[in-house]
Amino acid sequence: MERVAIRAKGLVKWFGDEATRTIAVRDASFEAHYGEMLYIVGPSGSGKTTLLSMVSGILKPNEGSVSVEGRDLWQMTDDEIADLRLNKIGFVFQDYHLFPRLTTAENVAIPLILKKMEWNKALEVALEYLDIVGLKDRAQLPPVKLSGGEQQRVAIARAIAGRPDILIFDEPTASLDGDTGRKIVEFIKTKILNRERCIIIVTHDSRIDEYADTIMKMEDGKIIGVEKKTEFAPGVEQ
Amino acid sequence: MSGILKIALKLLVNDKSKFAALLIGITFAVFLMVMMTSMFSGILARSSSSVYNIGAKIWVMDPAVNNASSSIPMPDYVLSTARSIKGVKYAEPIYFGGAQVKLKSGVYQAVTVVGLDNATLYGRPNLIEGNIADIYGENAFFVAKDAEYSKLENPKVGTEFEINDFRGVVVGLAQVASSGLFGVPTLYTTYSRAITYIPSTRFTTSFILIEPKSEADTPYIQEQIHKLGYEALTRDQFVKKITDFYTYKTGIGMNILMMTAISFIVGLSISGQTFYTFILENLEKFGALKAIGAKGSELISMILFQASFTALIGYGLGVGLASSMIILARIRIPDYAAQVTYTTLGFAFVMVLIIAGFSSYIGVRKVLQIQPFDIFRG
Ligand SMILES: Nc1ncnc2c1ncn2[C@@H]1O[C@H](COP(=O)(O)OP(=O)(O)OP(=O)(O)O)[C@@H](O)[C@H]1O
Ligand SMILES: [Mg+2]
Numbered sequence: 001m002e003r004v005a006i007r008a009k010g011l012v013k014w015f016g017d018e019a020t021r022t023i024a025v026r027d028a029s030f031e032a033h034y035g036e037m038l039y040i041v042g043p044s045g046s047g048k049t050t051l052l053s054m055v056s057g058i059l060k061p062n063e064g065s066v067s068v069e070g071r072d073l074w075q076m077t078d079d080e081i082a083d084l085r086l087n088k089i090g091f092v093f094q095d096y097h098l099f100p101r102l103t104t105a106e107n108v109a110i111p112l113i114l115k116k117m118e119w120n121k122a123l124e125v126a127l128e129y130l131d132i133v134g135l136k137d138r139a140q141l142p143p144v145k146l147s148g149g150e151q152q153r154v155a156i157a158r159a160i161a162g163r164p165d166i167l168i169f170d171e172p173t174a175s176l177d178g179d180t181g182r183k184i185v186e187f188i189k190t191k192i193l194n195r196e197r198c199i200i201i202v203t204h205d206s207r208i209d210e211y212a213d214t215i216m217k218m219e220d221g222k223i224i225g226v227e228k229k230t231e232f233a234p235g236v237e238q
Numbered sequence: 239m240s241g242i243l244k245i246a247l248k249l250l251v252n253d254k255s256k257f258a259a260l261l262i263g264i265t266f267a268v269f270l271m272v273m274m275t276s277m278f279s280g281i282l283a284r285s286s287s288s289v290y291n292i293g294a295k296i297w298v299m300d301p302a303v304n305n306a307s308s309s310i311p312m313p314d315y316v317l318s319t320a321r322s323i324k325g326v327k328y329a330e331p332i333y334f335g336g337a338q339v340k341l342k343s344g345v346y347q348a349v350t351v352v353g354l355d356n357a358t359l360y361g362r363p364n365l366i367e368g369n370i371a372d373i374y375g376e377n378a379f380f381v382a383k384d385a386e387y388s389k390l391e392n393p394k395v396g397t398e399f400e401i402n403d404f405r406g407v408v409v410g411l412a413q414v415a416s417s418g419l420f421g422v423p424t425l426y427t428t429y430s431r432a433i434t435y436i437p438s439t440r441f442t443t444s445f446i447l448i449e450p451k452s453e454a455d456t457p458y459i460q461e462q463i464h465k466l467g468y469e470a471l472t473r474d475q476f477v478k479k480i481t482d483f484y485t486y487k488t489g490i491g492m493n494i495l496m497m498t499a500i501s502f503i504v505g506l507s508i509s510g511q512t513f514y515t516f517i518l519e520n521l522e523k524f525g526a527l528k529a530i531g532a533k534g535s536e537l538i539s540m541i542l543f544q545a546s547f548t549a550l551i552g553y554g555l556g557v558g559l560a561s562s563m564i565i566l567a568r569i570r571i572p573d574y575a576a577q578v579t580y581t582t583l584g585f586a587f588v589m590v591l592i593i594a595g596f597s598s599y600i601g602v603r604k605v606l607q608i609q610p611f612d613i614f615r616g
Contacts, residue, residue, distance in 0.1 A: 053610075053611045084531075085531040094615075099249065099526075102248055106245070110245070
């Protein structure tokens with residue numbers, strides 16, 4: 001099995017027309033591997049979210065290519081990309097984006113329901129994932145009744161419920177206090193990461209550096225350095 | 239129900255205040271539209287009541303006549319010519335006139351008097367009480383038992399009254415299919431008594447009623463009457479002529495049409511607006527669904543479902559409300575002219591579908607435009 005989960009080559013993204021053009025990402029290339037916890041760090045506005053969006057099929061790059069398990073992501077149709085997102089990629093958004101009108105369990109069940117799992121079955125499975133994040137007893141509450149850290153964990157449960165191979169977190173600790181943030185990331189590293197999963201985390205938070213396998217630094221749209229704590233073979237099979 | 243639609247339903251109804259606002263908008267619009275069109279249809283049905291109550295197949299009249307209550311008398315030769323047309327089984331005159339009745343209590347009441355042909359009584363109503371032959375009795379009148387009956391102080395067989403200073407006596411009660419539009423009670427008597435008791439012009443024939451030998455003779459009869467400069471209409475044609483008159487030649491049709499249009503526009507804007515804010519407030523959620531992997535078609539089906547679900551419930555509530563209003567109004571005003579017909583229901587339903595379609599359209603446009611990236615960036 002190929003160990004590379006995502007390979008990005010020469011990604012460029014700009015916004016606005018010629019007069020007002022801001023280049024958010026310039027010529028970014030990198031690889032993310034299964035079993036790897038990859039951090040993207042850098043100052044605000046350096047293009048981290050933009051880069052993450054391009055590799056996860058959310059934002060089309062102006063130049064460059066992304067391959068996910070050897071398939072060229074941006075050559076696929078919209079529906080194929082939607083399918084890929086549903087089946088391969090799990091997201092945890094910075095603001096969680098939980099549905100306040102649904103219960104916690106229903107929130108977690110959403111990817112399963114989108115995968116056409118039958119409603120009651122999906123809720124059962126959702127409970128298992130809520131159990132993993134330690135929130136089974138909150139299943140029937142609306143997410144707004146939960147604390148920030150708990151909501152974050154619900155978002156994680158929703159992201160992993162569809163059993164994606166690639167998990168993407170944008171600033172998972174930004175709105176949490178230091179302790180809670182550490183606990184969440186430790187949880188991700190020990191309970192969610194495994195050899196068949198690739199986790200990419202965008203963060204500002206240097207207190208959680210110890211959990212990273214690789215830290216990729218961005219500045220002004222460019223990747224300016226990669227610090228490897230664990231070695232992964234560059235783009236070859238295991 | 240598919241899981242996605244169930245999510246759509248929960249997003250909709252769990253937002254109670256917004257859902258209530260949506261329902262109120264649509265209910266209100268449907269209520270107004272059903273009320274307006276029912277009133278209109280009630281008025282139209284009443285405007286043709288005489289044509290329904292007098293069971294003739296063909297009506298002959300002056301071309302300028304546009305409803306049964308304002309006839310233009312025709313000279314006698316029209317009647318004799320009509321009788322000689324091939325295919326005419328018989329042709330009889332009928333008289334419509336207005337008179338003042340002085341009731342026992344001393345109160346005056348305007349009435350419509352229908353004079354039936356002396357020999358044949360063609361066009362006579364069915365009787366609830368009394369014997370048709372009694373119409374030949376001295377000063378005999380039948381009273382129509384319609385919504386206006388009580389205005390004559392609920393007369394019985396034997397009740398006496400004065401009509402234009404003549405004595406009148408009730409000899410029976412007639413059944414009618416429909417009450418009239420003008421709130422005036424109806425009396426039936428013989429043709430000759432009617433024209434004796436009511437001051438008339440030189441000619442007295444209001445209409446000529448024709449019974450053709452067979453349906454197939456009708457076109458020929460119409461053609462021959464037309465040659466005389468008069469008009470022969472079948473019952474349905476006459477009803478249509480009256481309906482067209484009230485719809486297009488009086489203020490009633492135009493006003494009702496405008497009110498209906500206004501209620502439609504009000505309903506459309508309330509519901510469209512509320513649904514639009516609902517979609518706007520949930521835009522992030524739709525974006526998140528998109529990011530998670532929902533396809534465009536799935537988002538569209540969610541919105542269509544939300545819009546049509548709201549529209550159907552609003553439709554039910556609106557129709558229910560309008561019907562109860564009409565029932566309540568009937569309790570107070572027995573001859574309240576409004577009727578809920580399949581046409582009015584169908585019309586309101588189509589309007590509601592348009593409202594739902596319009597609301598979905600703006601919602602779908604918005605949701606398809608949304609970029610998950612913008613959600614992702616927070
Ligand atoms: N939709 C957009 N339209 C115009 N400019 C945009 C848009 N999205 C991003 N940008 C610009 O691209 C640059 C990179 O933005 P991005 O959100 O990727 O930064 P970031 O590194 O994630 O920052 P932060 O740490 O604050 O989240 C910024 O200068 C931003 O203003
Ligand atoms: Mg960002």
